[in-house]
Amino acid sequence: MFQLPLPPQKPQDYKLHSAIENDSLDVIQQLNEIFSDSAGFHITEEQKLQLYWLVQVSPFIGRVVCRYGETAIQRMFTPMAAVPEVINTELAQARDENHAMIIVRKFRHIEMARIASQDLLGDMPLGRMLQENSALADMLIEAGIAYICGQLAPRYGHALDDSDNVLPLIVLAMGKLGGSELNFSSDIDLIFAYPTSGETRGGRQSIDFSMYYNKLGQGLIKLLDQPTVDGRAFRIDMRLRPFGQSGALVSSLSALEDYYHEQGRMWERYAMIKARVLNTDYELAQYVQKMLRPFIYRRYLDYSAIDALRKMKLLINQEARRQGVAENIKLGLGGIREVEFVAQVFQLIRGGREQEFQTHSLLSALNACGRHSTLSEPAITKLLEGYAYLRKLEHILQEINDEQTQQLPQDRLTRMRILAASGHAQSEQGWQVFQEVTQAAMAGIHREFLDVIGGEEDMLAGEDSEYAILWQDLLADDTALDILREANAEEPEACWQVIQDFRMLLRKRPSGPRGRELQALLIPALIESALQEPNAHLILQRSFEVLAQISSRTTYLELLCQNSDAREQLLFLCGASPWIAHLIAKFPLLLDELIDPVQLYELPDVESYRSRVSEYLMRLPNDDAEAQMDALRQVKQIFQMKVAAADLNAGVHLMRVSDHLTYLAEAMIEQVVSLAWRQLCERHGAPPGRDENDTGFSVVAYGKLGGYELGYGSDLDLVFLCDDDINGETDGEKPLAVQQFYLRLAQRVLHLFTTRTMSGVLFDVDMRLRPSGQAGLMVVRMSTYEEYLQNDAWTWELQALVRARMVYGAVYLRDRFASIRTNTLCYQREDDELRHDILQMREKMREHLWQNQPEKYDVKQMPGGITDIEFITQYLVLKSAQKYPDLAIWTDNIRILEIAARLKLLSDKEAQGLISSYQDYRAEIHRLALAEAGRLSERDFQADIANVTEVWQRLFTEV
Numbered sequence: 001m002f003q004l005p006l007p008p009q010k011p012q013d014y015k016l017h018s019a020i021e022n023d024s025l026d027v028i029q030q031l032n033e034i035f036s037d038s039a040g041f042h043i044t045e046e047q048k049l050q051l052y053w054l055v056q057v058s059p060f061i062g063r064v065v066c067r068y069g070e071t072a073i074q075r076m077f078t079p080m081a082a083v084p085e086v087i088n089t090e091l092a093q094a095r096d097e098n099h100a101m102i103i104v105r106k107f108r109h110i111e112m113a114r115i116a117s118q119d120l121l122g123d124m125p126l127g128r129m130l131q132e133n134s135a136l137a138d139m140l141i142e143a144g145i146a147y148i149c150g151q152l153a154p155r156y157g158h159a160l161d162d163s164d165n166v167l168p169l170i171v172l173a174m175g176k177l178g179g180s181e182l183n184f185s186s187d188i189d190l191i192f193a194y195p196t197s198g199e200t201r202g203g204r205q206s207i208d209f210s211m212y213y214n215k216l217g218q219g220l221i222k223l224l225d226q227p228t229v230d231g232r233a234f235r236i237d238m239r240l241r242p243f244g245q246s247g248a249l250v251s252s253l254s255a256l257e258d259y260y261h262e263q264g265r266m267w268e269r270y271a272m273i274k275a276r277v278l279n280t281d282y283e284l285a286q287y288v289q290k291m292l293r294p295f296i297y298r299r300y301l302d303y304s305a306i307d308a309l310r311k312m313k314l315l316i317n318q319e320a321r322r323q324g325v326a327e328n329i330k331l332g333l334g335g336i337r338e339v340e341f342v343a344q345v346f347q348l349i350r351g352g353r354e355q356e357f358q359t360h361s362l363l364s365a366l367n368a369c370g371r372h373s374t375l376s377e378p379a380i381t382k383l384l385e386g387y388a389y390l391r392k393l394e395h396i397l398q399e400i401n402d403e404q405t406q407q408l409p410q411d412r413l414t415r416m417r418i419l420a421a422s423g424h425a426q427s428e429q430g431w432q433v434f435q436e437v438t439q440a441a442m443a444g445i446h447r448e449f450l451d452v453i454g455g456e457e458d459m460l461a462g463e464d465s466e467y468a469i470l471w472q473d474l475l476a477d478d479t480a481l482d483i484l485r486e487a488n489a490e491e492p493e494a495c496w497q498v499i500q501d502f503r504m505l506l507r508k509r510p511s512g513p514r515g516r517e518l519q520a521l522l523i524p525a526l527i528e529s530a531l532q533e534p535n536a537h538l539i540l541q542r543s544f545e546v547l548a549q550i551s552s553r554t555t556y557l558e559l560l561c562q563n564s565d566a567r568e569q570l571l572f573l574c575g576a577s578p579w580i581a582h583l584i585a586k587f588p589l590l591l592d593e594l595i596d597p598v599q600l601y602e603l604p605d606v607e608s609y610r611s612r613v614s615e616y617l618m619r620l621p622n623d624d625a626e627a628q629m630d631a632l633r634q635v636k637q638i639f640q641m642k643v644a645a646a647d648l649n650a651g652v653h654l655m656r657v658s659d660h661l662t663y664l665a666e667a668m669i670e671q672v673v674s675l676a677w678r679q680l681c682e683r684h685g686a687p688p689g690r691d692e693n694d695t696g697f698s699v700v701a702y703g704k705l706g707g708y709e710l711g712y713g714s715d716l717d718l719v720f721l722c723d724d725d726i727n728g729e730t731d732g733e734k735p736l737a738v739q740q741f742y743l744r745l746a747q748r749v750l751h752l753f754t755t756r757t758m759s760g761v762l763f764d765v766d767m768r769l770r771p772s773g774q775a776g777l778m779v780v781r782m783s784t785y786e787e788y789l790q791n792d793a794w795t796w797e798l799q800a801l802v803r804a805r806m807v808y809g810a811v812y813l814r815d816r817f818a819s820i821r822t823n824t825l826c827y828q829r830e831d832d833e834l835r836h837d838i839l840q841m842r843e844k845m846r847e848h849l850w851q852n853q854p855e856k857y858d859v860k861q862m863p864g865g866i867t868d869i870e871f872i873t874q875y876l877v878l879k880s881a882q883k884y885p886d887l888a889i890w891t892d893n894i895r896i897l898e899i900a901a902r903l904k905l906l907s908d909k910e911a912q913g914l915i916s917s918y919q920d921y922r923a924e925i926h927r928l929a930l931a932e933a934g935r936l937s938e939r940d941f942q943a944d945i946a947n948v949t950e951v952w953q954r955l956f957t958e959v
Contacts, residue, residue, distance in 0.1 A: 016426070017419075020416055043074070060399060068109070088146060091144075097222075100223060106230065108136070108140060109231070111136050112184070130180065137234060142278060144220045145279055154204065156215075158202055159200055169193075170279065170284070177190075184395045184402075186404060187237050188234050188236055192251070193252065214249050240271055269296050273351075275289075297351035298348075339445055342452050346375075367380070385441070477496065487531040489537075495540060506548070506551055515551060525567065526560075527540065538575065545582070545585045546581060548585070549588050559592075577648060579713070580641060606660055629759075634759050639664050658708060661710040669699055672752045672762070673695070673745075675752060676751075684736045696723040696725070698809025701716065702800050702804045705807065706804045708891065716766065719804075721806075722742045742779045782816055802874045841871075859924050862945070864947075868952055894915050913951070921941075
């Protein structure tokens with residue numbers, strides 16, 4: 001049987017180790033002064049001898065004696081417990097809040113010194129000590145509530161029911177306090193609730209019950225927990241409440257019931273076993289217990305509890321290892337926690353069927369195990385004996401300095417005090433004997449624990465990440481930060497904040513049991529992988545944004561749980577680009593593309609985008625317009641992500657990135673026009689002689705699309721043209737004039753592009769480059785377009801024409817447009833006027849668009865930036881195409897610059913310098929887009945600026 005030797009019984013037994021005596025000289029001197037200053041003590045010489053021994057073994061008792069003098073000493077030798085009337089009377093006489101805190105702390109310290117003294121002297125059995133610790137906490141909680149209610153009453157009155165009965169603040173005592181098994185220096189776990197809704201009455205101001213009870217709860221916490229010069233009464237932990245630290249401090253009973261019914265987790269069932277109702281009458285307490293019972297206890301034999309508690313214990317073991325608590329009598333192998341787990345696993349399994357297991361008391365639960373033969377009598381005896389030994393030892397550890405510790409000390413002085421308090425010889429050999437007895441007690445507990453719960457191999461069978469503990473609601477901040485630092489995480493505080501915020505977010509979202517189970521597996525695995533990367537907090541933040549969108553979609557959670565490649569790709573993409581992370585978060589179907597990394601980074605040939613997109617749409621019925629619109633958006637997102645993924649993984653060259661995005665956009669344009677055509681023809685018929693192969697309608701792309709330079713998230717600059725023959729009407733049941741038909745077709749195309757569906761917008765479209773701009777017709781005949789370019793177009797419109805090409809239309813329309821464009825660009829122009837117009841336009845753009853900031857580069861609009869290169873190429877074409885028509889063949893800047901070099905309009909050095917700078921700028925624009933960093937760069941572009949500026953000055957400033 002494991003039992004500590006008896007404490008001192010004879011005067012000679014009170015002899016203490018010299019180290020203890022030397023450390024206690026000051027307190028002994030103060031105690032002597034107390035004795036000499038007092039007229040007389042009603043204590044015996046034996047009690048004086050005991051007191052000298054107590055203040056040396058327990059510095060805490062010494063501090064209490066020295067602070068409160070004769071009052072404390074007399075109380076220490078009073079066997080009876082305190083009664084509530086004493087503290088209530090004293091608080092009623094408190095002058096103010098500070099005085100009330102002094103009263104509470106004095107009362108607590110003296111009572112705890114009394115309990116510690118009687119325990120150390122062997123005058124208080126373990127069971128009674130646990131009850132007195134708990135009763136003291138109950139007393140101060142209820143007295144504190146009564147005091148705070150009195151303080152609030154003049155202003156707010158009271159919370160009353162319809163019969164003017166006071167409605168109490170309901171306090172759920174959790175943990176060891178709930179089980180009336182509070183240890184000596186424990187914190188107390190509480191949950192606050194109130195009975196019903198309403199407003200206070202009887203004060204100067206009425207407030208809602210939720211506000212009133214919140215003030216009451218805050219006042220109680222401050223009264224008991226706020227550190228003062230007198231310390232604390234009790235540390236109060238409110239993290240067990242619904243939604244933890246982010247949840248309301250006080251909940252209504254109905255909100256409490258809804259929470260546990262909808263979102264309660266296994267660990268909360270485990271915690272609620274101990275829930276005991278304070279501060280209310282028997283009837284209301286029974287109502288609350290009855291309300292909670294279905295959540296805690298299942299009607300069937302719930303063997304899932306074993307697996308859940310096994311995982312909880314694994315997490316505890318992990319934390320214990322990290323904190324180096326091999327000698328921790330609570331968390332170590334065979335510690336107090338393992339006895340609690342054994343008892344509570346049977347309570348969760350059988351409590352719904354056997355009411356005897358529905359108890360707050362661990363001892364009662366273990367005895368019920370014996371009566372129902374769930375544990376053998378020898379096993380129960382072993383657990384009870386080991387538990388009693390460790391709880392007694394726990395109290396000794398805590399009574400020394402009133403510290404919440406279960407760790408066997410390393411320093412010699414504290415060890416000697418433990419040996420003295422436990423009756424062992426105060427020597428190194430005595431410590432060795434003490435350790436052997438303690439280890440034997442813990443080994444016996446651990447054997448019984450393994451028989452019930454299973455070994456660590458069983459616990460690891462689920463392949464839980466070692467970082468699963470970071471996903472637990474009750475993990476202390478310091479412990480979490482230690483874990484993150486050990487993982488070499490950059491900015492561990494930021495990582496922990498991201499994890500906490502996401503955990504709180506998910507707790508407020510219904511995920512279902514399976515969803516929560518998958519989250520518990522997936523999220524620690526993501527954390528583990530993210531912590532190995534730079535900027536882990538950003539990776540976690542972005543990947544959590546994705547997970548937030550799929551928290552209730554178990555298919556995707558299963559995918560990421562079971563497919564480590566998909567999980568790693570998600571983390572890589574989220575780390576590399578917030579743009580991709582946000583894209584996946586908006587459209588979780590993109591997660592399907594992560595299944596096969598090879599396929600993800602394997603881009604199609606650019607010429608195949610039309611067939612790829614067409615094949616994708618062929619799977620859908622032609623008559624479902626909404627499905628077609630969503631499908632277009634989805635296929636665009638899929639291919640855009642594949643291009644971005646390849647780009648980030650260096651799997652595609654810069655120039656090919658824009659090629660892929662450009663050809664993808666062209667494929668979309670073709671599908672959109674075809675879809676719009678079919679929809680209109682179904683209703684109105686087709687224009688005479690027209691069909692889907694020759695619609696008579698065309699789309700001209702300007703800007704980035706026209707120049708094969710489309711970027712991520714670029715809009716489309718489009719102009720709609722039609723054949724000159726627009727006479728007659730369509731041939732459908734509801735005919736339209738052909739001109740009206742083409743207008744409707746253009747409107748429909750815009751609608752299909754820009755309408756926001758569940759899958760977002762396909763492309764934003766800018767049509768301001770059409771003839772006469774926003775005041776012009778939406779669809780222009782070819783001849784009108786040609787006439788406008790020849791007679792009315794401004795120089796800036798001709799500059800834009802350099803980058804224009806037809807991306808949809810029959811062959812003859814394409815040929816006609818190419819002819820119009822070439823003829824217009826090759827027109828003879830007066831050089832001075834051309835340069836003046838271009839310089840004037842460039843100056844206006846810089847004035848309105850240039851974001852001029854120190855040490856940052858606006859790569860698009862700054863002098864020497866990408867727009868200057870575009871203006872140089874446009875100037876060269878408009879100035880020299882009449883003489884050199886080859887300049888009018890291509891629409892992209894790089895090939896125009898190569899032709900200019902071949903024609904000696906630029907030197908090879910100038911052309912290569914402009915091309916190199918243009919590629920640098922384009923790469924940076926892609927990077928900034930994927931980083932969602934705007935268009936200001938912190939990179940140094942001085943060399944590129946010099947390249948561009950040198951050519952600009954030669955062309956535009958030399959006379």
